[in-house]
Amino acid sequence: MNTRIVLAIGCLFIAVVVIVTGVLLADDRQAEVISLFGNLGTELIGLAFTVAIIDWLLERKRLNEQVQHLAWRMLHDLDHAFWVWQGGRREFHLDELMALLDMADKDDPLPRFTEELFINLGIRASDNLRLQPKLMAHDRRLRAALKSLAGLAQIREAKNIVHAGYIVDGLRAAVTNLAEITGQMPHQGEFAAARSFRDPTFEAQQRRYRGSLHESIMRQGIDSMEHNSPGEEKH
Numbered sequence: 001m002n003t004r005i006v007l008a009i010g011c012l013f014i015a016v017v018v019i020v021t022g023v024l025l026a027d028d029r030q031a032e033v034i035s036l037f038g039n040l041g042t043e044l045i046g047l048a049f050t051v052a053i054i055d056w057l058l059e060r061k062r063l064n065e066q067v068q069h070l071a072w073r074m075l076h077d078l079d080h081a082f083w084v085w086q087g088g089r090r091e092f093h094l095d096e097l098m099a100l101l102d103m104a105d106k107d108d109p110l111p112r113f114t115e116e117l118f119i120n121l122g123i124r125a126s127d128n129l130r131l132q133p134k135l136m137a138h139d140r141r142l143r144a145a146l147k148s149l150a151g152l153a154q155i156r157e158a159k160n161i162v163h164a165g166y167i168v169d170g171l172r173a174a175v176t177n178l179a180e181i182t183g184q185m186p187h188q189g190e191f192a193a194a195r196s197f198r199d200p201t202f203e204a205q206q207r208r209y210r211g212s213l214h215e216s217i218m219r220q221g222i223d224s225m226e227h228n229s230p231g232e233e234k235h
Contacts (some may be wrong), residue, residue, distance in 0.1 A: 047067030056233060058235070063138045070135060071142055071181040072129060077124065078149070078178070081117035084208045087199040094179055098186045099194035101172050106165035108200040113209050115156060118167055125174075145177035 079092050085108070086100045125146040129136060136143040148170045155162060179186055 002133075060138075063135065065073065066132075066140050067135055067139045070132070071145070071178045074121075074125065074145065075175070075178040075182065077121055079142035080113070080212065081121050082171060084117055084212065085114045085200060086203055087204060087208065088194060088197045094175075094184050094186050096194045096197070097175060100171075100198055101168055102166070103195065103198055104168045104200070106163045106168070108164055109202045109205070110164055110167075111205055113201055116204050117209075118152045119156060122150055122154070126153050139181065141177040141181050145174040145181075145202060148173040148177070206215060226233070 064102060076092060079097055082088075082097065082100065083090070086104055088096050088100050093200060125148075131145050134165070136146070151170055155167065175186075
């Protein structure tokens with residue numbers, strides 16, 4: 001149990017004991033003692049409530065930070081998968097993402113490697129829904145966003161009854177909620193240049209996928225070399 005909560009409960013318990021003791025000792029000769037006990041009990045109750053309120057505020061702040069962190073992570077993962085599928089600029093841009101979502105067509109090719117990115121995105125969303133119940137209860141927008149993405153985990157099994165439009169609908173619903181959580185305001189229809197960046201052809205998807213995979217491997221290799229390099233040479 002949180003230390004501050006334990007302290008608050010302890011103060012409240014002591015206050016109750018003090019007040020009850022004061023009542024039991026009540027008579028005319030002990031009026032001053034009763035007054036002292038009463039004042040002390042009131043102070044302790046006030047302290048207990050203050051500690052409880054501070055703890056509640058700190059817990060809310062911590063949960064808000066965790067919600068923000070998870071929302072940003074899911075938004076960037078979503079953007080990466082969608083970038084491989086539809087194209088666009090490599091850096092994240094919310095207005096471009098929203099514009100490309102509107103341009104995406106249910107008949108756009110969906111190679112297996114791109115499909116796998118969306119499936120993994122759905123699995124991560126489903127895992128967070130299951131493993132982060134506090135965050136889901138704290139922010140319903142995050143819960144709604146992850147629910148919109150969780151269905152992507154089944155697109156391969158449900159290929160006969162769903163099409164690419166199902167992916168677009170799930171992504172659009174998730175982006176709306178995630179953007180709100182992260183404090184972003186999309187401007188619909190204000191990124192006409194997105195059309196010139198869009199290229200959903202199989203070859204373009206393969207090129208983007210291989211390029212991002214190569215970047216990831218190179219980054220891991222550099223990190224590994226830096227981690228394993230000795231701090232200084234031995235003589």
